[in-house]
Amino acid sequence: MTCKQALLYQSGELTPQEQEAFKKHLATCKACQAQIALASATEQSLTAPAAPAEVVDRVLLKTTRRPTVWSRFRTVFVGSVAAMVALAVGVGTYVRHQPVTNAEFVMYMSQTSQNEYATLSNDLDLFEQMY
């Protein structure tokens, strides 16, 4: 067993018998120990940092999260409905807070007065009947 097997030993690619034989060699060969330590350290140091998020997002938008025709239509439809509701609420609020004209006020008051007169008249009739 020679130092040639150091990298295969470190990667776990020796047969069980080769592995046992190399283990015995490794116990006395400082150079192989150092090479294996450096190979392991290099592997660990090259463990990949995260791929950029925007790169991953681009893949998703072109594959599993690609907007469908319905999802685009739904966005437009919901947006249009929301806009119309907002417009209706806005117009209603505007109309409700407009000051009344004089004519509208007079008509309202006269109508109110007539209603009160009718109510009073009915009450008096009832009173006469009772007494």
Add this chain to the structure above:
Amino acid sequence: MSAHSDDELVVLFSQGQNDAFEELLMRHKNGLYQYIFSLVKDDGTAGDLFQEVFLALYKHAADFKAQGKVKSWLFLTARNKSLNYLRDHKSLTSLDEQDEEGNEFWHEILPDGEISHLEQLTQQENFERIRQIVASLPPRQQEVLYLRPYFSFKEIAEMVGKPIGTVLADCHRGLEKVRKILMEQPEVEL
């Protein structure tokens, strides 16, 4: 992460489960992006090629046969696309260039004291320095070292189409250069 193998995820995805494709993407995105970047050395290009690899998987998942080779397929596709890009842009630095430096076994060239010093330099605080050194190596050695965290030497040999002895020699030479530079210039260069 689920307990499904890569093969199982491809089958699930070809049956309509988009979650399975997304899991494959999340599982391999970091290593694959780093590998592509190590070949093309440009963020924008690496992003484009990364996208192409996964789009190819998305389109051809139904054609996959379950042979435990999904990861190899991803990296090999990435390799081919990267080499094609470099060839088309005339910036291909050959992955076939021979480099005979660094063939000696370490016990032939290193005194004991230097070996002990080297072991100290393989601690975690020097990982950034090691990364910098690997990024400066010749392409052939760099490629093997970047693939090692994800593949055995046998798998790397199949992927790059070279004998396993050649791959081992490239790795050995690469590590020898890392050792030399680390011993001579251990500090991190900012």
